[in-house]
Amino acid sequence: MNEILDIAKLAKEATGELVALKSETKNKILRAVSAEILAKKEQIKAANEIDIKNGEASGLSVALLDRLRLSDARIEAMANGLLEVADFADPIGEILDGWRHKNGMQITKTRVPLGVIGMIYESRPNVSIDAAALALKSSNAIILRGSASAINSNKFLVNLFNEAGSKAGLVKNAVQLVQSTDRSVVEQMIKMHEFIDVLIPRGGKNLKEFIIKNATIPVVETGSGVCQIFIDESTNINEAVNIVKNAKTQRPSVCNAVECVLVHENITDKFIPALIKELSEVELRLDDEIYTKFMNEKNVVKAKDTDFGAEFLDLILVVKRVKNTTDAIRYINEHSSGHSDAILSQNYANIELFLNSVNSAVVYANASTRFSDGGEFGFGGEIGISTQKLHARGPMGVRELTTYKYVVRGNGQIRG
The missing domain is CATH 3.40.309.10 (Aldehyde Dehydrogenase; Chain A, domain 2)
Structure with missing residues (x-):
């Protein structure tokens, strides 16, 4: 079994259903997950504590342990962030511009999802919920690949998102977590351009440099903060x-x-x-x-x-x-x-x-x-802070996870 290949194929298949998902359903899912996070706060902390103890045993720095830790306040912030995202206007289908061609065709510029997002991140397990929520609201499928140091926290959070979400109408395989912590999975994932539309690495300098140099998929550079x-x-x-x-x-x-x-x-x-x-x-x-x-x-x-x-x-x-x-x-x-x-x-x-x-x-x-934070900017969280200039820049919320297409309506026009 090739885990990442299977996940990528399933994510691609899910995009068709996701783009058709109604706003009311997406919002219902987000609110259901928010409630479940608060209801299972103690279980979340218990899973996180396993990662903290493993991190201490392996010699993680104080800074990395802090990034890894899920306190009551951080868990509540995750839940509140989901509610904020649920309250946002749905970006999908928004008409950005429109005009009539001289031959009578109507041309409209319409906001659409990116497709499949590959998210590769280190430490902070709250990213799992933030990224899943923003991807869902923008009708994108997302593949989450966290670090080994946060594997127990990430597993619990993604399972929670999918279990609570499925009861409210979440599309199957819209949110998937890569279980393997082997580096070779990342090497394989960043070359799956036939299934993954964009990569968002969120972590240390070495991770980002490796992905930028080796990926065959467009990369949004995020997070390095000097x-x-x-x-x-x-x-x-x-x-x-x-x-x-x-x-x-x-x-x-x-x-x-x-x-x-x-x-x-x-x-x-x-x-x-x-x-x-x-x-x-x-x-x-x-x-x-x-x-x-x-x-x-x-x-x-x-x-x-x-x-x-x-x-x-x-x-x-x-x-x-x-x-x-x-x-x-x-x-x-x-x-x-x-x-x-x-x-x-x-x-x-x-x-x-x-x-x-x-x-x-x-x-x-x-x-x-x-x-400089998606929550502080009113985005209900962020999938990353882009430090590049193309497509998105700064804290990336729901709108930054979309692109657009031109829809042309005619009545028999041909070009002479």
Whole structure:
């Protein structure tokens, strides 16, 4: 038996029924799954605890264990996200544009599903529910391939989705989980262009690079988060420190956490002491010029060249001095992963220059990068945060899982 081949074939077969599924049925399914998640919260945590203990035994980092853990709050967020998605307007069949040809034909541009989505992701088991919900709402079949570290959580959640969903009208094989954790399955899956329409990898740099280099299927690049915050000389110091603290410490293991702070050279002597004091639990890796002034502080080390442009996913923050806004923009565009970057400033001209010039999916003025999230953007969750430019960019919700086709209605026209 070839597990992934069988799954891919079944997913492709399911797409015909999915596109015909009524909005009322899709919403009923989502609400049924939401209720079941809350009803089985303790069983979900029990399955997740097996993964947590296995992860601890295998030496997973604190950051990865945090990404793996399903707390009461995270389980409730999954359930609430399903209800939000259920309340969205159904995108399928939406008329995007329309006009009449000079020969009388009516041409309409209509939103349709992508087809079969291959989702390859690491750690975070809540992705299983978020991705399944968004795929269903957009009438796509989805193949989920999580990491070995979350296999017990993923199995329970996908089984729950299918069991609760089937009672409410879920199409068979619309949501499938790859049970095998062997790497060879991924190698096979990313070349199944005859069955899978798009791949969405969500995980570490090595996973994404491997898929991008080897896939024969279109790939939406997501999630690598080298996020930067620029502290302009006109900023409010206390507000800036609070924003940086939130962006770094509220949940350091996620892709929208800040990894580098750029400080205008005119305020380093004011800002750095406040940062050191407020982020006492964070290892601050300072560039050469700043380090010489603050080297005796206990949470300070000298930054290495490899720290600039690195994604730490931990309580580590690199700090660099820059000359001005233009210098900050140049650095960010050279080192950013294209995820989320921010300016903290009271200078309107500098803010507008930054927002217009930084080449990232999400840019902020005077706010934390932690808001780069499908739930926070009102999408009811996300299937990933796209860092590329084609098709979709930023948090990907229901609409980003669709494409379009042209429907032409005539009455006997032929081309002369």
